[in-house]
Amino acid sequence: MSVEDTYFDSLFKGNDDPWAMRDRWYEQRKRALLMACLPRRQYRSVFEPGCANGETSAELAGRCAALLCSDTAAAAVALTRQRLQGQPHVRVEHGRQPQQWPAGTFDLIVLNELCYYLDSAALDELIERALASLSADGQLLACHWRAPIEGCELDAEQVHRRLRHKLPMTHLLQHEEPDFLLDLFSRDPLSVAQHEGLA
Template structure:
């Protein structure tokens, strides 16, 4: 069974940064690596489900015309709205995925520290929604912590293996460390140099 919303509500009870996104160098560096692997300086539209308190969202907002981010926990949505209040191109909503998937198309979908909370059936549904929502030039970025998480139905390895299998997109970047897995898939296989006409 996928992890339920009350689990995340409890995480945010009395704590506006339960994973220490702002304090830990690990988290700061992981965000920097995630942003660095993106092959485009700018995206027309980005979707970030599971945005938590909006730390990564703020970086993504600076890289796009329109950012939609969401979380299942109401406290996370409130915190993200506060964190992102200065960005006119951002919309923060409360959604439970994969059931409440948005109807828009996106050039980039970011699945950061989200998918191991889903069981295999829900993750398959979420991947299918991602494929339907990816624009013709769409990309998908996934990043997940490798250590076991109590109560999570899947590991990072299981998540990224299923993503790779079901997406059937070009694997543009594969950055795997002891602590986390980071992969970027794209409908287009062109490298950054090729996109800039250097090759």
Template sequence: MSVDAQYFAGLFAASDDPWAFRTRWYERRKRELIMASLPRQFHERIFEPACANGELSAALAERCTELLCHDLDPTAVTLARQRLASLPHVRVEQGRLPGDWPGGRFDLIVLSEIGYYLDPGQWLQVIEQSVASLTEDGGLLACHWLHPIDGCPQQGREVHALLEQRLPLYRVVRHEEADFLLEYWSCQPSVIDLDETCP
């Protein structure tokens, strides 16, 4: 992580919801779009780094057997653990990317609002780690703010440009608005379960 940990410590010292995930319509709507963009109804194992206070995590938890959440900031980890305490299939750990990448395989990795906090080299490492950790039918969802953020080594478009250049996956969803870009990439060219479709 290129941005200093004190940056996030300061945000969480001032508020338990520094980005207003719980109260802003923008954040609620974006969260619902993220969930609607997942082509599969259910996942076995999801990894969500940069989980913050766990608002998106709570929605992801409804769609999986196991959810692993990470955050760099210890206060965020505590808040997310409190938010998700009633869900035994969810683990929240403190971790700093790219160094603290978890073991095992995932059929969904969610990289939401994290890429611009990493320099290009670190982001490329996260991309490589993601690809190596996906199951053969797995997918990666990325969503990032498109406006400049002071102090960040990358902007949202640069983050997604590197995904497009380096991901050896199939992009099956792309949703762009003035404020954010959301994409879903799959290991398979189609994520439709043929057993669930009409003849």
């Protein structure tokens, strides 16, 4: 069974940064790596489910024409809205994934520290919904902490193995560290250098 909403609600009770995304060097560095791994300077439309308090959302907002963020915790939605207020190209919604996957087409979907909270069936549904909403040249970036998380059926290795198996897309990038895994999948098989005529 996927982790319940009440778990995430409890994390945000009296704490606007339960994973210390703002202050920990680990999180700051990982976020910088995540952004550097995106092969395009600018995206048309980005979806970030599981946005937490909006630390990664704030970085993504500068790289796209339209950003949709969502989270299952109402407090996380409120924090992200506050963080990104005054940016009309950003929308933040309250919703549980994959059940409340949004309508629309995205050329980038960012699954950041999200998928191990799902059970196997929910992860398969999320992958199907992501594929259905990706544009013809769409990309999917996944990044997950490798240590086991109590109460979760899946770990980072299982999540990324499943993504590699089920996504019929070019595997453009893989970054592996003792702490986390990062993979980028793309319907556009060309590298950055190929796009610029250098390879």
